[in-house]
Amino acid sequence: MSAADIELSNVHKSYYKDRLEIPVLHGLNLKIGPGDFVAMMGPSGSGKSTLLHLIGGLDSPSDGSIRVGDALLERMTERALTAWRSRHVGFIFQMYHLVPVLTAAQNVELPLLLFRMPASERRRRVETALSVVGLADRADHRPNQLSGGQEQRVAIARAIVTDPEVILADEPTGDLDARMSEEILNLLNLLNSEFGKTILMVTHDPRAASHARRIIHLDKGVLERTEENPVRQPMAGARAAS
């Protein structure tokens, strides 16, 4: 599937609490090219998650426009956004939120329930997604039989099983130790370089950010600076193997 680019122009977002306006994003402009891998850093409360939710169509901006590929999000109804999201965006969160009573394979299959698809095609897709994240042999395990890193890999498989162009990750390694984080970051790298996914990843960890091609810094609702990653770490094996 062809990669999608992302473009935000003059995006404002305020929350209202008891009729009190809490401005979070102030006229934000951002371009992310197709197939790019961008890390977003910034202090807590700077609006990183808010921005991610706007790009994924989970929330709508107070002002400004957001385009993801061909989709102009601010023009779409909630219903249309939901349908669009199921095809074009994969979300990954800090907490994996797998359904505890379903197996890894069944968790990965969940998003496919939204599509008319023969069972064989479904099975093929689930198998592919699980093998991409290296868990083909754990398909029948339940979440409580998996490590945190494995759970996050199942969550990633769930995010990519519909083959979306864009992956939005909110602190995907926030809950993992260094070794497991490394596994997840290598996996994101693989999805970016081999499968051409456009990735936007929020992180607090500079080491995690160093896996991205580009790092943007958000502070108090504005983009403070953008840096090309000078020391992008070489992929730890996935690329060499292919």
Place this chain on the structure above:
Amino acid sequence: MTLSYVLMQNLRRNPLRSVLTTVAFALPMAVFVAAISLVVGLIQIGQSAAKELRLAVHHKTTITNSLPEGTRRKIEGLDPQGRRLRAVCGMRWFGGRVPNTQNTLTSLASDVDTFCEVHQDAGLTPDEEQAWLRERTACVVGRIPAEKHGWKVGDRVTLESTVPPYLSLEFRVIKIMTEASRANYFYFRRDYLVESMNQVGIEDSRCNIFWVKCRTPEDLRTLQRDIDAEFANTPDETKSEDENAFGANFVQALGDIPSLMQAMAVVVVIVVALVAANTMMMSVRERARELAVFKAIGFHSRRIFAIVIGESMMLALIGALLGVVPTAALLTMFPVRRLGFVPLASLEVSPIAVVGSIGIALLVGLLAGFWPAYQALRLRTVDALRYLA
């Protein structure tokens, strides 16, 4: 994998809670099936009793003593406007038997004009009624003698009387009665009998019994009293008996039982609904973020709503089946024939009870799931996701 599979699996999240909620559904539903079956059974008895509100008026000494034909007029005279009684029908034993056989049939010569009205359980159709009124030799035969002698509608049959003057009469079958209570009887027209006796020089139009069809159980009681009072201290003293004393009284008593049951049922349904709603609310609250992730994956709010409602109804359905199936099976294997001192035609599982109980359970499941489902529908993905960890 289907969505309903996911719903089923969700019930395993907290097995104890699911089991308890299921039991909360199962127990009342078990009682419901039995109770609704009972009410349905009682209503049926009551209806048949109400339909056949009949007094049997016979001679005070014994039923073999006869009463004058004019007794009918006198009984009718007690209620000329017909406010309490609908019809009176005189009958005379014939004591007939099929030639060359031993057993006598319960054969009765009946008044022509009121037979159909008083014996609605004979089940004559309008056409058959016409035939009864038209044909002097018409007879109406119960299923059992008809089968025994191979009689069909249209056949000519002969009975010989076993009492003086030992008449032999020929009849034409116009109806086979299938109703269980009439399956043994043989009815024919009394005018035919009276004329046939006249032909052999006997003048006797007396009857052994007068059936009095009443309008209400209350009328039945007052008429019973009034009729016996009317003939007291005459040569033809009468004794009036209620054909189905229990059945008739029951129609009245029935007035109160279902309303009490209804009140109890409503309370039970509300309690079960609260239990189920509580379960679903806790379940939704615990899973708020998981449901938010469902939305992030692309599940529309309405689909989330349906998932929660579906789960609630699944609980209800499983509970209802657990309650209804064993109860229905038990009642089928061991039908209750009497309830304390009250005899029942039969207390069997009524399909209405089974369908009704499961329907009630599903309705409760729907109601119980509604508010939690609405909460899930309104769940703001962004907020639910933000306050995680």
